[in-house]
Amino acid sequence: MGPESTCPCRGYLTRLQVRTWIEPVVASTQVASSLYDTGLLLVLKESLGVRASNHSTSLSPRGALEDQQQKAISNFYIIYNLVTGLTPLLPAYVLGWLSDRYHRKISICVALLGILLCRLGLLFKVLWDWPIEVMYWAVGLNGLCGGLSAYWSGVISLGSLGSSEGRRSIRLIFIDLILGLAGFCGSMASGHLFQHVSGQAWQGLALTACSVSCASFALLYSLLVLKVPVSVAKPKAPPTVDTVSGTVGTYRTLDPDQPDRQSVEGHPLSPEKAKPHKSIIVLLFLGAILYDLAVVGTVDVMPLFVLREPLSWNQVQVGYGMASGYIIFITSFLGVLVFSRCFQDTTMIMIGMVSFGSGALLLTFVKETYMFYIARGLMLFALIPVTTIRSAMSKLIKDSSYGKVFVILQLSLTLTWVVTSTMYNKLYQLTMEKFVGTCFALSSSLSFLAIVPIGIVAYKQASWLKHADIPGT
Numbered sequence: 001m002g003p004e005s006t007c008p009c010r011g012y013l014t015r016l017q018v019r020t021w022i023e024p025v026v027a028s029t030q031v032a033s034s035l036y037d038t039g040l041l042l043v044l045k046e047s048l049g050v051r052a053s054n055h056s057t058s059l060s061p062r063g064a065l066e067d068q069q070q071k072a073i074s075n076f077y078i079i080y081n082l083v084t085g086l087t088p089l090l091p092a093y094v095l096g097w098l099s100d101r102y103h104r105k106i107s108i109c110v111a112l113l114g115i116l117l118c119r120l121g122l123l124f125k126v127l128w129d130w131p132i133e134v135m136y137w138a139v140g141l142n143g144l145c146g147g148l149s150a151y152w153s154g155v156i157s158l159g160s161l162g163s164s165e166g167r168r169s170i171r172l173i174f175i176d177l178i179l180g181l182a183g184f185c186g187s188m189a190s191g192h193l194f195q196h197v198s199g200q201a202w203q204g205l206a207l208t209a210c211s212v213s214c215a216s217f218a219l220l221y222s223l224l225v226l227k228v229p230v231s232v233a234k235p236k237a238p239p240t241v242d243t244v245s246g247t248v249g250t251y252r253t254l255d256p257d258q259p260d261r262q263s264v265e266g267h268p269l270s271p272e273k274a275k276p277h278k279s280i281i282v283l284l285f286l287g288a289i290l291y292d293l294a295v296v297g298t299v300d301v302m303p304l305f306v307l308r309e310p311l312s313w314n315q316v317q318v319g320y321g322m323a324s325g326y327i328i329f330i331t332s333f334l335g336v337l338v339f340s341r342c343f344q345d346t347t348m349i350m351i352g353m354v355s356f357g358s359g360a361l362l363l364t365f366v367k368e369t370y371m372f373y374i375a376r377g378l379m380l381f382a383l384i385p386v387t388t389i390r391s392a393m394s395k396l397i398k399d400s401s402y403g404k405v406f407v408i409l410q411l412s413l414t415l416t417w418v419v420t421s422t423m424y425n426k427l428y429q430l431t432m433e434k435f436v437g438t439c440f441a442l443s444s445s446l447s448f449l450a451i452v453p454i455g456i457v458a459y460k461q462a463s464w465l466k467h468a469d470i471p472g473t
Contacts (some may be wrong), residue, residue: 020229022158025108025218026175027182029115029151032214034186034326035193036119038319039207040135041073041303042194043125046203047132048072070308070432074425076132077300081425083136085418087143089411092150096407099154104161104228107146107407108154112222114145116215123208149414153406160394161229168391173336176387180329186214187326191319280460281393283453288389288409289416290450291353294443295382296417297424298360299325301439304428308436310367317369324376332383345388346458350451352384357447364437364444385450386413 048069095107121138124130155175163171193207306313306321313321332352339348359379366372393405424439431438 017229019225019227020158022155022175022226023178025112025222025226026155026179028214028218028221029112030179030182031186032115032119032211032218034183034322035190035207035211035214036122038187038190038322039122039126039194039204039211041318042191042315043122043204044073044076044132045069045307048076066308067433070304071429073307074304074429078422078425079136080139081300081421082418084139084143084147085414085421087140088145088147088149088414091144092146092153092407092411095146095150096153099157104154104158105222105226106154107150108158108226109219109222111146111148111151111154112215112219114142114147115151116212116219117145118142119208119211119215123205123212126204126208147414149407149410153410156390156394156406158229168394170336170340172391173333173384173387176329176383177333180326180333180383183329184323184326187319187323189319190322191314191316194315194319280457283457284389284393285409285412287349287450287453287457288386289412290446290453291356291385292413292416293420294360294446294450295356296420297439297446298356298363298443300421300424301428302363304432305363305436306372308432311369311372313369321372324373327376328379328382331380332387335381335384336388344458344461345392346454346461349385349388349454350458352381352388353447353451353454355379356382356385357444360440360444360447363440366437385454 092107092111095110099105099107118138118141121135121141125132125134156172159172159175160168189210190207193210194204302325303318303322305311306318335351336348339351343351356379359375359377359382362371362375362378366375390406390409393409424442427442428436428439
């Protein structure tokens with residue numbers, strides 16, 4: 001007699017487990033976001049380009065009009081990013097608290113509602129030719145619903161709940177892989193969709209309509225289909241050397257649930273050596289923020305950089321360029337699978353930081369399109385640091401605190417993004433005529449600087465293992 005007949009509920013339980021997967025929500029939301037990001041940039045280029053030409057004399061050279069357009073787009077993004085980053089601060093924390101106290105889906109569902117409203121704002125702007133400033137109100141509504149901070153902290157919480165500590169980093173990087181694949185597909189199609197409707201009036205209508213459709217699917221799926229996974233209980237055991245190595249999430253095998261070879265029961269640590277969590281969390285926070293400073297600066301300036309000389313990309317090339325940024329989600333996932341066989345978390349984090357810093361350094365001197373893609377290729381492990389830092393932090397806190405802690409981390413990164421975006425946009429305006437790669441050079445320096453706190457974490461871990469006095473280590 002087969003297992004199906006002995007367990008008639010097995011099929012139902014399997015279907016129920018599938019309904020706990022957060023990946024369909026992540027994929028559809030990211031397709032909507034990638035279409036929206038490209039659409040907003042191209043709509044800005046068209047709208048502000050027309051506005052700049054109307055306010056300039058007919059004798060103005062092409063380069064002067066391009067510079068005016070670049071400054072107008074940069075100034076728009078400064079205000080847009082301020083609204084995006086500041087409006088979710090209180091709502092996101094409240095939603096995280098409500099998710100911990102009442103229901104895990106609260107932050108995700110409310111945030112997805114805000115994302116849908118924001119995408120509708122761009123659709124209405126294209127459809128009825130509203131002024132571009134209406135997008136400030138649209139992204140403000142998104143922020144009041146928690147924005148990316150509430151959404152992504154909810155995703156990380158659900159992803160962490162259904163996975164064991166050993167498998168958690170693999171689980172979270174897999175979610176990032178799905179996000180990257182969805183973003184790649186959306187960005188590849190975005191330039192073509194923007195040109196789908198002929199005529200200047202409704203150009204971009206097909207793209208924005210597809211973005212709204214994907215955001216609507218994500219919201220309906222999260223409301224009607226998605227179920228909260230059952231938490232995988234943490235084993236109750238006295239602190240051992242394996243617990244300390246779990247602080248930074250060591251990887252020894254592709255089956256992380258197997259005990260670490262260095263784990264030896266019966267060797268509890270002294271109280272002084274059993275209190276590394278607070279200092280580790282602070283150092284991980286510092287490393288994440290410094291690295292985020294570097295990443296945000298590059299990502300924010302890059303769309304402006306590719307629109308002007310020497311690259312001067314068209315609509316389809318802009319879509320392809322944005323798609324290239326999502327390749328790192330695939331390569332970072334493969335990197336974790338390979339590096340986890342022989343490296344600890346701290347080593348993998350530093351590899352990712354070196355990867356991004358090297359790519360940003362090459363971007364400083366890009367003059368041709370092929371050089372841009374080579375620089376992007378050097379960033380192939382750039383996603384590993386923040387994802388691995390999140391995984392390491394999840395092993396140091398209780399399940400009931402996931403919502404609040406992940407929201408605090410996400411809000412810290414959001415505040416960093418707001419400050420960095422404003423600073424880099426202003427710096428870009430000041431240096432684009434003298435040395436357009438200044439922002440990328442600064443990002444490269446910050447990426448290498450972020451290695452310092454992670455290196456301290458690695459040194460602390462090595463010191464704890466040394467003083468634990470375990471045979472064979």
